[in-house]
Amino acid sequence: MPPPLLVRVDLGSPIPAYRQIVDQIRTLILEKELVPEAALPSVRRLAIDLGIHFNTVAEAYRTLAEEGWIHVSRGRAATVAKRDLPSRPDPDALTDLRERLRHLISEMRATGLSPARIARELRALTEGLK
Amino acid sequence: MTNVAGALFRCITILLFSVFQAYIPGRRRTGIFFSVTVPEGFADSPQARAVLKSYRKRVLLCTVLAELLAIASARFDSPWTLLASVVVAVAGNSLAYLLGRKTIQPYASPQSPERSASLATGPERLPGGWLNILGPFLLLAAAGIYLSKHWDLVRDPVPVLGDLVRGAALDLLLLALGLGILYGSRRTSPARRVNLLVLVSFLWTTSAASGVSAILPLYTLPEQVPPRLLPFTTLAVAAAILAWAIRETRRLRGARDVTPDECWKLGQFYYNPQDPALLVERRFGFGYTFNFANRWSWLVLFVLLIAPMILLGLINLY
Numbered sequence: 039m040p041p042p043l044l045v046r047v048d049l050g051s052p053i054p055a056y057r058q059i060v061d062q063i064r065t066l067i068l069e070k071e072l073v074p075e076a077a078l079p080s081v082r083r084l085a086i087d088l089g090i091h092f093n094t095v096a097e098a099y100r101t102l103a104e105e106g107w108i109h110v111s112r113g114r115a116a117t118v119a120k121r122d123l124p125s126r127p128d129p130d131a132l133t134d135l136r137e138r139l140r141h142l143i144s145e146m147r148a149t150g151l152s153p154a155r156i157a158r159e160l161r162a163l164t165e166g167l168k
Numbered sequence: 169m170t171n172v173a174g175a176l177f178r179c180i181t182i183l184l185f186s187v188f189q190a191y192i193p194g195r196r197r198t199g200i201f202f203s204v205t206v207p208e209g210f211a212d213s214p215q216a217r218a219v220l221k222s223y224r225k226r227v228l229l230c231t232v233l234a235e236l237l238a239i240a241s242a243r244f245d246s247p248w249t250l251l252a253s254v255v256v257a258v259a260g261n262s263l264a265y266l267l268g269r270k271t272i273q274p275y276a277s278p279q280s281p282e283r284s285a286s287l288a289t290g291p292e293r294l295p296g297g298w299l300n301i302l303g304p305f306l307l308l309a310a311a312g313i314y315l316s317k318h319w320d321l322v323r324d325p326v327p328v329l330g331d332l333v334r335g336a337a338l339d340l341l342l343l344a345l346g347l348g349i350l351y352g353s354r355r356t357s358p359a360r361r362v363n364l365l366v367l368v369s370f371l372w373t374t375s376a377a378s379g380v381s382a383i384l385p386l387y388t389l390p391e392q393v394p395p396r397l398l399p400f401t402t403l404a405v406a407a408a409i410l411a412w413a414i415r416e417t418r419r420l421r422g423a424r425d426v427t428p429d430e431c432w433k434l435g436q437f438y439y440n441p442q443d444p445a446l447l448v449e450r451r452f453g454f455g456y457t458f459n460f461a462n463r464w465s466w467l468v469l470f471v472l473l474i475a476p477m478i479l480l481g482l483i484n485l486y
Contacts, residue, residue: 042286050281066287077289085444087285087354089426092444115289 059098175242186231203435230260304375311379335378352446358420
């Protein structure tokens with residue numbers, strides 16, 4: 039039996055808890071750990087298990103639904119949506135992502151990682167998302 | 169004679185309560201001492217031992233005082249002195265715990281802000297599934313049917329019906345607690361399954377005891393059977409279940425507790441408006457406690473306290 043998929047939240051992080059949940063579930067979907075139609079725990083269950091407010095988890099699910107990653111309907115379990123990736127990325131989104139990546143790479147450099155190592159890390163992560 | 173028996177009963181009750189109080193700081197989870205998160209191995213340090221020693225001295229002092237008041241209440245037949253003995257035992261021990269906690273707080277270590285939860289969505293069930301839960305109620309129903317078929321043999325219906333009603337009420341209470349843990353506590357709680365198993369075992373025990381107790385008056389038992397065999401057997405079974413549970417939870421003490429220290433009011437009451445859990449694992453001893461910031465906990469507590477009173481009132485009325 040495969041180990042259960044986990045969501046981790048760091049309440050001490052400057053990134054809001056709902057955003058951490060969104061990022062992790064999105065990654066799990068892109069890495070195909072969560073397949074289309076797979077059910078997600080209810081807002082109540084995930085909030086109790088994480089020990090955070092219902093609204094935080096509800097906000098995360100709402101954001102994922104708005105981005106088209108999951109289906110949410112009242113009284114039914116949230117499920118992973120079948121979502122095709124756009125064939126051409128939106129140029130505005132690309133600019134924004136490039137900016138965020140630039141900051142992240144600066145942060146990696148600041149920890150002492152060499153540019154070659156950073157490139158290797160990014161390549162490995164990108165391979166995992168194919 | 170009644171006064172001596174009464175005094176003895178009160179003294180033993182206070183003594184048992186105090187022994188339990190003196191013992192609880194030792195029955196804690198790893199990394200927790202007096203409900204405070206402490207560094208690994210701190211509980212074995214000289215400072216920790218000194219705090220525990222002075223805590224136990226205070227508990228002893230409260231116990232002696234409460235015992236003296238309990239004896240005086242029996243001697244002078246004074247309900248107020250009896251009340252005072254209970255107040256001294258409960259409030260004194262709580263205060264001793266609070267003082268111990270205050271002394272430990274400067275040694276507190278920062279808690280990890282990380283939380284994790286499984287994305288698994290399997291169905292949540294009580295141990296053994298619904299058939300296992302229905303069984304104890306069917307047992308009571310069977311006892312009721314058997315009684316109705318032999319109703320002409322029942323000399324006094326009040327205790328017989330009382331046994332069945334008490335059994336059903338206790339079963340409902342245990343079932344409610346089980347469902348509370350199942351749906352209102354964290355799935356990651358290490359002792360969750362042990363607690364649920366205990367509740368389901370108690371469900372069977374109370375049903376069996378109530379059913380047998382209701383049917384027993386229909387028969388004349390042989391003289392060699394002790395009159396209190398059933399309650400003692402029930403108590404022995406309950407004690408065995410608890411002993412098993414305590415042994416099992418001891419193995420799980422290493423698991424990290426994610427509840428914030430500052431939310432443990434007086435070190436014993438959990439109040440966290442940010443935590444949607446209805447029940448959380450206790451930081452010492454065994455079992456769960458309510459999250460008093462959850463309004464449902466007040467409702468459940470009200471029902472738990474009021475329902476038995478109404479039931480007792482009804483039984484006494486009829």
